Amino acid sequence: MPWSCELLITHLTRSREMAAASLPLVEKSFLRGKWDAQISETTAPATDLAKLVVECRFRDALTSSQARTLFRPISRDLDLPFKGLLDLSIHPGSDSLEQELVRLTLAIACLHAFVQANWTGPDLGIRPLDLLTGDSDGTSSWTEESLHAKAITELAYGGEPAYHLVKDPAFLRLSQLLVGLTYNHIQSISWWRLRVAKVHQQILDEPVITPEDFRALLEPLGSTLASEPDLAGRLHLELGLLEHHFSQDKLAKEDFIKAARSTGLEYELTGALGKRTKFQVNELSQLVLLAESQLKDDDSAGEASNNIKQDESSQTPDARAGPDTTDANVPETMALNDDTLLEQTEFTSSHPAGSSSRLSHIDPSSQPPLHPLDQCILLSLCLNVRNTSPAHGLTAEQMAPYVARVISHPRNWSVHTMALLLRSRLESSRTRTVERSTFQLQALIDQMPTADSAPSERLLYFHSIPLPSRWEMEKELAQRFLSLGVIKSALEIFERMEMWEEVVKCYGALEKPERGITIVRDLLEGRKAEADAVVARGKVGTSTRRRALEDGTRHAKFWCLLGDLEPANAQAHYEKAWTLSGETSGRAVRSLGGWYFARGKYREAIGCLEKAVKINPLLTRSWFILGCAFMRVEDWEGAKNAFGRCVAIDEEDGESWNNLASMYLRIGGRKTIALEEKDVSVVPYPKSTPDDGALPTPGISFENKLLAFRALKQGLRFSYENWRMWYNYMIVAMDVGELQESCRALSRIVEQTGDKAGALAVDEDVLDRLVDAVTRAPAKAEDAAAEAPPDGSGSGNRSVVHNPNEGHGLYRPVRQLFEHTLLPRLSTPRIFRSYARLLSWQGEWADALKAYLDAYRAGPASTLTLTSSTTLSAESNLEKFREAVAEVHEIVDVLRNFGPRVEGYKWRFQARSVVRAFVGRAKEFEDEPEWAGLVELLEELKGKDTD
Structure with a gap:
């Protein structure tokens, strides 16, 4: 029996009130994927529809009267975007809460139908055409193929195409449009936008940063769900997975830990x-x-x-x-x-x-x-x-x-x-x-x-x-075959999945690169259709219409691929791809920027790469090359910003940390950058330094030096074998007063390069300054503490004894540097003298004398043959002779000063032996004034060692 108007109004009002009361429970049921038994049994259409979607009865939900009404086309022109074909707005005068719930429900139904078709299976029993075909004859000409092509085109984002063989992409596009509407009553809408964005990201060729800050948008909801451990855990987990997809590992780890704490x-x-x-x-x-x-x-x-x-x-x-x-x-x-x-x-x-x-x-x-x-x-x-x-x-x-x-x-x-x-x-x-x-x-x-x-x-x-997704798993299987050397099996999968870039790589591995070029040209010129289903249908005019609707970003990718395969025409192909994509293809402008950079056109490369990082700011390689291009044109500020973005995206990029440190040292300075292979810069060490121990770096603030030190320290965690970075670190550590770190860096450099470079592996200026920093303090620790200024505790400041960058705090690492690293590998006069100074400071006179003698034996006075038959000119010979005479006098002075302090040491005998040996090798210089000094010294040394 038909209801009266009053009864109908009463029933609808009660249904709306019950639906409003149970709305939070319905939203939680959506999020959990399980219908809550506490939801009141009602005859409200929106609640009944929600239950169908939670139970994954998508065919029933998407063929319901609400879905038919919402998805009824308002235009017959298929050239319009989906947004223009449908009227998805909230209609005034009706229950906005119920309409919002219906739209959210159908958005979830479309999203999960798309996921079931492409991720979880089994096959769906409904297609997008079933939703969008209205009662009018205007939509009878629509086909699944045309809807597919339209959806793939609209799902391209940030210059990255969507995978063209994805099943039923129109479902995802409809879900995007529905969750993108304005919602005033649905509290969890931001969460569903996050879920839609995550799924959308997985069908793009490369990740593209989303404009929404989901972390900030979902923070109020997270506070609301604090008492729901499972939902709070899900929320943190899904945020972390989105960060994981963008390679933001630190943020992802924090969210995963929060999820564990929540549950x-x-x-x-x-x-x-x-x-x-x-x-x-x-x-x-x-x-x-x-x-x-x-x-x-x-x-x-x-x-x-x-x-x-x-x-x-x-x-x-x-x-x-x-x-x-x-x-x-x-x-x-x-x-x-x-x-x-x-x-x-x-x-x-x-x-x-x-x-x-x-x-x-x-x-x-x-x-x-x-x-x-x-x-x-x-x-x-x-x-x-x-x-x-x-x-x-x-x-x-x-x-x-x-x-x-x-x-x-x-x-x-x-x-x-x-x-x-x-x-x-x-x-x-x-x-x-x-x-x-x-x-x-x-x-x-x-x-x-x-x-x-x-x-x-x-x-x-x-x-x-x-x-x-299923196609990603098949791609992974093909890559597994490639790693095992089963190239033909991998090629078969890639061709079936129409992953043409991987197909080209396979032909390259099979030494058939021309076959890859032929495939790409056939695709571009229409001689090869991509979808087998299209060929099977064989409909007249299908190919033309399909090409008219085809995604421009995908064609742009083919032109980029052709540019990679044909280096002679690469620039023209990349520019064609950039134009064809409507200046949205990140791949095209990245490739063009790399092409300019490789040919030394750095200004042009910067222009292209700045567009590339604006389109897709998540690719560290683009930022790195941009930073290198800025370095080439000596734009240090621009390079610093670029390398800063590199390490923000990937903190394990040691080269970017190194270059970032170099930029800090060049901002405000006047040095000319020196680039090594892979654009890893080396900070030149100055050969002349002031007496106070500070390195001369004019125009560079201490704050920048400290930032450079921290950047290098971070980068060395991930590039521990890079001796150039250790060299930079040694110099900057010395500059900011971190002498113990400078000592450690010098040790690493010698360990890595000493076998090949020999004495050149040691920066002897740094070594001398390390010894100076030790020997400036009193030799006894108690004396160092007594002479230090008070620290306010009423006694001497004993921290000076333990300061790792001077005196006794630095003594142990410096001595280990000599005994464990330098002396077993290298023997130069300056190293031995520095070691002797360190030993003298500790009062180890016998070992100090031995070190001084080793320095003399490694020097020119002991090793050079100074005769007229040498290949050196007479003037050069004379200069060498005078340097050698100075060394002889120096070693004799050392023996005279330190010898008496060593019990039983016959220092006069040792000194006479040194002078006699030198005089015997230098008889050709008897007419020089220095010769008389040597004879006089020899006479002076005659006597007993007990004197």
Whole structure:
């Protein structure tokens, strides 16, 4: 029976009130991916639609009356953008809250339908054309192909094209438009914009920075959700994953740790006794990750969680420790089947090695299952180990326990898939595991289209893990084949996925570069269609219309690729790409800037590269080349800013740290820059220095010198083997008074270059100043403390004894520099004299005399043959003779002064031997005035050593 108008109004009003009361719960259900049972049962259409979307019934939601109304085209002209085809605005006079909820619901439905089609599977039962075809005959000419091409064009962003073979891109574009509307009642809209942006980033060729500051936008929501540990954990985790995608490792790590704190996850990387091989007899300490969840388990983990809980009660500890792959709702875990390695580490100890651990109550061989959200956090922390650690075997060893902890208890399809993928990556570089690694990756790709688990379970934690799309996983498989040398199999995958840049690389590896050029030209000239589906349809006029709608940024990329392949015409090709893209292609202007830089056209390179970094400011290589171009034109301020951006994006870029330090030293100075290979600059050390020990750097403030010192210190953490950086560091450390660091740098330089460079590896000016800094203090520590000014405590300032940059605080590292680094490798007069001065300061007279004699023997007075038959000119010979005579007098004075202080040392005999030997080799200079002085000295030394 039809309702009366009054009853209808009353019903609608009550429905709206109930919908408003349950709105926060509906939003939380969207975010969690599980319908909250506390939501009142209503007949409100918006709430019913929301429940369909949470349950992943996308076909029912997107074919509902609300969707038909919202997505009804208002124009027949397909040349208009999607925004012009649809009327998505809030209509005045109607319930704005309910309209906002409907729009958010359909935005989520479109987003998750797109994710299901391209990430999680199984295949959808609806296409974008089903949404947008109206009742009028004006849309009957629309095709899936035309919608696809329009969406791909509009999804290109920041000069980067979207992957053209992505499935149903119109769903993502519609979701973008819907979340981009104005919302006055939806509190979580910024979170959904973050999720849409994350998905959008993954279909672009390269990451492009988003204009929205999601961290600031989501801060109020984070405060609101502080009492909801699972939602707060999800929020921090998703922010961290976005930063991870942009290679902002520090920010990502902070967010991952905040996520763990929010959920109460406790974890600790420690050791426990165990075995890793089948024939291992002795138990050794093995790395293990202990972890325990504080979140309450519910039905969110799906049936897999329940099945595992039921099975665990009847399993032995060893069985519970291993991966449970008996449940059909998780991907298959491939067995290792190795004759030596165990499937997993067998822990024989029931307690970790650290007895003081807060998780010492956990048995490493039988850890409790983790909540799926905590598993996501562990996998993200594992990614951070990879991002912030050097690329060597230890990194894989650190990551493996995180992955093993998640794999041991499968709780969710997507989370387990991500864990298996990470294990596959870790095992790809080991001989005994590379086979399973490849097979596992292939199995993960094959299981995506299957229906072995519900779509709701697959989407439950999708936003909390960096799960790659299906085409990215296939690309990874092809790259795995390339690393194994199976080039043709890789080529087959790349061609099927139409990844033409990788196809060209494969032909280059097969020594068929001309084949790559032919493919790119065929694509540009229309002789080769990209999509096989287009060719299969064979419709008349399809190719022309497709080319009219095709993404210009993708064509621009082809021209860039052709420029890389044809260096002779590279400039014309890059300029063509830049014009074709409407001056939005970052790839084109980057390539053009690099082309100018390689040919010494630095002004032109700067103009291009400034446009490139404005389009995509996340690429360190563009900033680095821009900084080098600024250096070439002596624009130090511009170079400083460019290298500063380099290290802000990638703090492990040692060369950028070095060049940044050089820029600090050149701002305000008058030096001319000296560039070495790879544009690593070297700060020249001045040969003449003032007596106060400060290096002459006119016009450079101490603040800039200190900034340069800190930059070099940071850069050396990542370029420890770069002797040029150590040289710069030594000079700047000396300049700012960090003498102990300068001593350490000099030691590293000699260790790295001493074998090849010999005495040239030592900056003897620096060495002398280090010795001066030590010997200026009194020889006895108590005297140094007594002579120091008071520090206010009523006694002498004893800190001077421990100051690492002078006196006794510097003495130990300087002496180790001589005895462990310099003297075992090098023997020059100046090094021996500096060492002798250090020993004299300590009163070690015998060793000091030996060092002075070693200096004399290494000098010209002992080694030069001064006769008329030498190839030197007479004038040069005379000059050398006079220098040698001065050295003879100097060593005799040293023996006369220090000899008597050494008990039993016959210094006169030693001095006479030195003078006689020299006189015997210099008889050709008997007519010189200096000769008489030598004879007189020899007579003076005649006598007894007891005198």
